[in-house]
Amino acid sequence: MPNIHIPRQEMPKQAPEDRRDNFNEVALGFTAELAQKEAQRCIQCKKPFCIDGCPVEIDIPAFIKFISEGDFEGALKKVREENLLPGICGRVCPQEQQCEIQCVLGKKQEPVAIGRLERFVADWGKQTGFDDEFHIEEKKKSVAVVGSGPASISCAIDLRRFGYQVTLFEALHKAGGVLQYGIPEFRLPKKIVDFEINNLDELGVDVKINTVIGQHVEFDELRGFFDAVFLGTGAGAPLFLNIEGEKLKGLYSANEFLIRTNLMKAYKFPEYDTPIICGNKVGVIGAGNVAMDAARCAVRLGADEVYILYRRTKKQAPARLEELENALEEGVILKELVNPVRVLGTDDGWVRAIELIMMELGEPDSSGRARPIPIENSEFEMELDTVVVALGTKPNRLFLNKVPELETTPWGTIQVDERLKTNMEGVYAGGDAVRGNATVILALGDGRTAARSIHAYLQNGKH
C-alpha cells in the first residue's frame, strides 16, 4: 500500500570532510530497505505525469511498484525496457528537471526519489549478475557506430538485438565518451562504465578503440564497408572566452582539466604518467555540470579555495541541483553575478589573477533565464593561480572537417530529420553531435531512435 506519510529517504553519502580528499563515489546508493521504503511513497497515479517528464518514457510507477513489493528483478526488467543504462542515468540524469519535477507528491511535499530508485535496481542487477536473456537472430548486414558515448552505446545494443553485425569505433583508448573522459569517478565510477562496455562485447558488438574515423579510416571507406552508419561523435570541442590572458599557464579548458584528471588519472600522478597542475586558488567559470565537476576535482586535487564564478545566480545555474549542493558542501564557493573581463599573468606567464565585472539580472532572454547585464565601472581583481573555463563545448570538428558533404546547422551540429537521418544515404546521427551540449538520457534516447530508423532502412531498402 502506498504511504505518503513516509518522508523522502535520504541516500547515504560520504561525509563532505572525508570525500574532499578522495575520488571515491560520493553517493553510496539506497539499501534494499531504504529503496522499498521510498518506493512505498509512490501513489501509483492513474495518469502518471512522471512518465511524461522522462525523455525515454520509462514506466516509472510500474518499476517502483515492483520495488515496493521487493521484486527487484521485475523492477529492473521494467526499467530496461526503455533505458539500457539505468546505472548510469540513475546517477547523472537531472531528475529534478525531468521525472521528479512532474511527480504529484512534489506539489505538497517532496517528490518520489525516482533517480535513486533507478540507480538502486541497476546496482542490484549488477551485483546479482542479472542478465537480459536476449535471443539474437543473426542478420548479415552490418552497421558502423562511430563514437562510444551513451548515444552510440544504446544504438549499438539495439542494433545488435535486431541481429545486425555491429562495429563500434572510438578514437580514444577507452570507450564511454564523456562518461569515461569527462564525468569524474566520484560521481560515476568508471567500473560502471566499463561494465556497460563489457556488456557490449558480450552482446557481440565489436568494440574498436584507438580508431579515429576520418583519419585512421576514411569515412567513404567506412560507408563502403558497412550497410549503414551511426554518428555519435559528441560535442567535445572546448570553448574559450576569447579574452586577454588565455595564453597563460594555469588556464585550462574544463575538458582539459577533466580529461587529465579522469581519463588520464592525473590524480594518481606519478603512478599514472599524465600530470596536472592545480594551484591553491582555483576559479571555475560557469555553473553547469561541467563546472561543478571541475571545481570538485580541484578540491580533491588539493586546492585551498575553489570558486565557481557565475554571471547569474544559484537559482539559474544549469547544473544538477544535487551536484551543486554537493559542491557547496565540499567547500566550493559560489560567486554569483560576476563575469570575467581578462586573466592577468605573472612576468613568467602564469595566471596571477582574474579581473571580473559585477552583473545584475535583467529581463529574461531567449533561454527564459534572466539576462545578466554588466554593471558599469564595477570591475575588480581576484587573485587566482588556476582558471578553468567551463563554458560548454562545440561539436567535435575532427570528423566533421573531413566530411564536408555532411550537412550541418549554423551551430556546427549535424543536421538530421525526425528519424535522425542525415543528408547522406544510410548515415544517421544523434546525441550531442546533433543536439550540442545535451544530456546522457537524450543521447541514449537518440541512439535507440536511430537504431529503429536504421533497422527500418536496412529492412525496407532506401530511405
Next chain:
Amino acid sequence: MKYNITQKKDIGGTDYLLEVEAPQVAERIRPGNFVVLITVPNGERIPMSVQKAEDGKIAMFVKKLGKTSRALDACGECTTLEAVVGPMGKPVELKKFGNVVFVSDLVCGHAENYLFSQVFSKIEGNHMISMQTFPTKDEIYPEEYLAKGLCDEYYLTTKDGSVGLKGHYLEKLKELLDEGRCDIIFGGGDIPSLHELAKLTRPYEVPTIVTVRQIMVDATGMCGSCRVFVSGEMKLSCIDGPMFDATKLDFEDIISRLGMFKEAEAKAMEWCKQQQECK
C-alpha cells in the same frame, strides 16, 4: 590489441629509433601527420613524428627526455606498445612547389625531414633540398637515417664544425634565400630555432611551414591543451596542425606553455628512477 615493437636502437646522442608494427596507420601516414603512442597501461598519450612508414611498420626517432621516453628505452622486456593511433593531424599538400627545402635540428625534425625528403623528391618538378643540423659529429645519426640519400641537394651542419658545415642550418639557409633558391621551406625540431627561422624568411616572403610541438593530451581536438595562436586566432595543433605558417605563429606563447609541466615532469623522472624503470 597491442602493437609489436620490431626495432629499438640508439642512433645518436640521446636519440633512439623505435619501429612498431601498425599496418593500418603505416598505410595512411603522409608528410605532416603524426601518431599518438601509449607505451604502457598507465601511460600518457605522447605525440610522435614519423620517419618512415613501410611494410606495415612505422619508424620514429625518440629522444630520451622524460619518464615515458626513458622508461621505454630502458625496458628490455617491453615488446609491445599499448596504442599507436593515427595518422593524426593534417597532412601537407603533396604537389610541385619547385625548390622544396626541409630544415631540422632536433629528433622529431630529423624524422620529418626524412619522410618529407622521401616523398617530395619523388614528385615531378620538385628539387628537394634537405638540411640537418647536429650539435657535434658524435650525435650524428648513421647515414641510413639521414635524409641525405633521398634528396637532390643535402647539407649537414654541426654546431662545432666537427663534420660538415660549421654552424646552424639558419646560416646556410640564408645563402639559399639570398640566391633566390627556395620556393617553400618546411621545418621541424627545436622551437626557438623555428622562431629564428620565421624571422629569417619573413623578409624574403618565402612560405615557411613548421611543425609545432605544443603539449597534447587527447590529440583529437577535445581539450585545447595544444592551442596555438596563428595571426592572433586560436588553432588546435592536433587537428588544425601540427604544421603552421611560421611567420604567423606566436612563438613566445608556444615556448612559454611548453614549459608548463617542467616541475611535474621532473617529479615523474624521480619516481621513475625510484621504481628503477628509468636510467
